[in-house]
Amino acid sequence: MSKSFLEVDGLCKVYPDGQGGELTVFEDIRFALEKGEFVCIIGHSGCGKSTILNVLAGLDEASAGNVVMNGKEIKGPGLERGVVFQNYSLLPWKTTLNNIVFAVRARWPGWSKEKVKEHSERYLKMVGLDHAMNRKPSQLSGGMRQRVSIARAFATQPELLLLDEPFGALDALTRGVIQDELVKIWEETRQTVFMITHDVDEAILLSDRIFLMSNGPNARIAESVKVDIPHPRARATIFQNPAYHKTRDYLVDFLVNRSGSALPKRDGSPKFIEPAKGVAQSKPASAESETESESDTAARAVNA
Amino acid sequence: MASLNIRAAILSISFLILALGLWEMATQPPEAQTGMTEYEMLMGGADQESRVPPPSAVIKLAWAELSNPFYDAGANDKGIGIQLAYSVYRVLTGYLAAMAIALPVGFLIGMSPLMYKALNPYIQLLRPISPLAWMPLALFIIQDSDASAIFVIFICSIWPMLLNTAFGVANVRQDWVNVARTHELGPLRTAITVILPAAAPTILTGMRISIGIAWLVIVAAEMLVGGTGIGYYVWNEWNNLDLASVIFSILMIGVVGMLLDLALGKAQKLVEYKE
Ligand SMILES: Nc1ncnc2c1ncn2[C@@H]1O[C@H](COP(=O)(O)OP(=O)(O)OP(=O)(O)O)[C@@H](O)[C@H]1O
Ligand SMILES: [Mg+2]
Numbered sequence: 001m002s003k004s005f006l007e008v009d010g011l012c013k014v015y016p017d018g019q020g021g022e023l024t025v026f027e028d029i030r031f032a033l034e035k036g037e038f039v040c041i042i043g044h045s046g047c048g049k050s051t052i053l054n055v056l057a058g059l060d061e062a063s064a065g066n067v068v069m070n071g072k073e074i075k076g077p078g079l080e081r082g083v084v085f086q087n088y089s090l091l092p093w094k095t096t097l098n099n100i101v102f103a104v105r106a107r108w109p110g111w112s113k114e115k116v117k118e119h120s121e122r123y124l125k126m127v128g129l130d131h132a133m134n135r136k137p138s139q140l141s142g143g144m145r146q147r148v149s150i151a152r153a154f155a156t157q158p159e160l161l162l163l164d165e166p167f168g169a170l171d172a173l174t175r176g177v178i179q180d181e182l183v184k185i186w187e188e189t190r191q192t193v194f195m196i197t198h199d200v201d202e203a204i205l206l207s208d209r210i211f212l213m214s215n216g217p218n219a220r221i222a223e224s225v226k227v228d229i230p231h232p233r234a235r236a237t238i239f240q241n242p243a244y245h246k247t248r249d250y251l252v253d254f255l256v257n258r259s260g261s262a263l264p265k266r267d268g269s270p271k272f273i274e275p276a277k278g279v280a281q282s283k284p285a286s287a288e289s290e291t292e293s294e295s296d297t298a299a300r301a302v303n304a
Numbered sequence: 305m306a307s308l309n310i311r312a313a314i315l316s317i318s319f320l321i322l323a324l325g326l327w328e329m330a331t332q333p334p335e336a337q338t339g340m341t342e343y344e345m346l347m348g349g350a351d352q353e354s355r356v357p358p359p360s361a362v363i364k365l366a367w368a369e370l371s372n373p374f375y376d377a378g379a380n381d382k383g384i385g386i387q388l389a390y391s392v393y394r395v396l397t398g399y400l401a402a403m404a405i406a407l408p409v410g411f412l413i414g415m416s417p418l419m420y421k422a423l424n425p426y427i428q429l430l431r432p433i434s435p436l437a438w439m440p441l442a443l444f445i446i447q448d449s450d451a452s453a454i455f456v457i458f459i460c461s462i463w464p465m466l467l468n469t470a471f472g473v474a475n476v477r478q479d480w481v482n483v484a485r486t487h488e489l490g491p492l493r494t495a496i497t498v499i500l501p502a503a504a505p506t507i508l509t510g511m512r513i514s515i516g517i518a519w520l521v522i523v524a525a526e527m528l529v530g531g532t533g534i535g536y537y538v539w540n541e542w543n544n545l546d547l548a549s550v551i552f553s554i555l556m557i558g559v560v561g562m563l564l565d566l567a568l569g570k571a572q573k574l575v576e577y578k579e
Contacts, residue, residue, distance in 0.1 A: 138578035
């Protein structure tokens, strides 16, 4: 059996339910990530996504099961795993630049001051914030703060990036802009990313695979859905791809109708689904031209 | 329309003039004794009836004292500057000693629920004790009045610093601690680079309260131990029935207390941050 980059085996989290009993939030979570994959996880609120992510980050402990990365079991947090928190978690007494310097210095203690600064500035530039270098987080908008937080995570070049609803608190417009930025940075770095989101479109735009979680308690990762759309993707044009609609319909159907009852495979690993199978990417002749004309008509109808 | 600051300043000065005027009028000597010398007026009049001196007398005395604040003419006749310096020296010594203990112990209590639970009963028991109640014990054990006064300052300024440090450290946002953890900072680096700056505003608030209490207590402590210091000076002038000096030194106590508070306020501004 070939080992994957990250292997999650039988994770389970139990809390006391407050009445003397126990509440199993999720159980027997099994999945694997390959190097360079971008994977999103979607599920209804409270099913335990953040808890899973925190276990991967080493900030929380599972009640049972284990996580192995690069053949080593994860125990506690580490610099090879970067985390972008939902509330940005910038240190408010440090400037934008120094927040990143803080992380870079922790990652490479041997680096000279100049090298640390130069490296940090490069990543700030990547998210378009080099002009706000010397401002404090309180002087930035929510979107800008989240960009700093993303720059901080990417700057330490972790082997695995963990993002917990990074855009959850942003308005749709800002979210779109930062999604584009994330796509751009990811195309450059091809880091392995595990991200929580509630936004189906966001998941399709960003990920190679999407994990679908059933509802808690006793939640499972029931399905692993392949997003068969070639990179690089762009928010403005992804709608034209027929695979996009198939995948989107599949995800929405799961969340609306099946998340209560869905189960993984017998062995506990998620069912592998290819909703866009048959919508061939390689021969765009029939399928794509058809939908293209469809969306053209739709566009004309809107303009009229 | 003048700015708020200017209007406030005008009003402040008017209040001052009004208050001084009323005070001056209320303390005029009776008609019959207009022929008194200035010295007699200062001493409350030749009729042996002690009276509060008028502000003009206090200002005159203040001028004389402040133009030569550091003269030293023997044990019972030192300039106001020297007396204040003694008091400030005692306050700062006791205060710094308290800081040296309160900050590390506060950190410990704040970071460890176990230590908090173990030490909390003692803190709750010792904290409400009036610092002056320690004085006899201190005098007996230390056998030195100066050091005893410093000890009293130490004991009274330690509690606000200790409790505020513990509270500030215990309530550092978990998110920031998690940032330190995900960046693999060791306990010491976490304490210095994350917890200290995060808790600094709370700690400084405690330090500001402490310096205020220390300055309140030093006057009473010096009245008890005697010898030097502004507290002793006030008591001594009262024994001399020199009320102008008493009033003058009361004002000086206020001024120095205000300056100490101002300094801590500045320091507080430096470590403040907005979330
Ligand atoms: N300390 C705790 N004690 C008891 N139950 C807890 C505790 N912490 C979390 N839970 C429960 O664990 C479950 C999973 O929480 P988690 O934050 O992982 O959900 P989530 O999937 O991230 O939800 P959301 O999408 O709303 O962020 C929730 O139902 C919550 O009630
Ligand atoms: Mg969550």
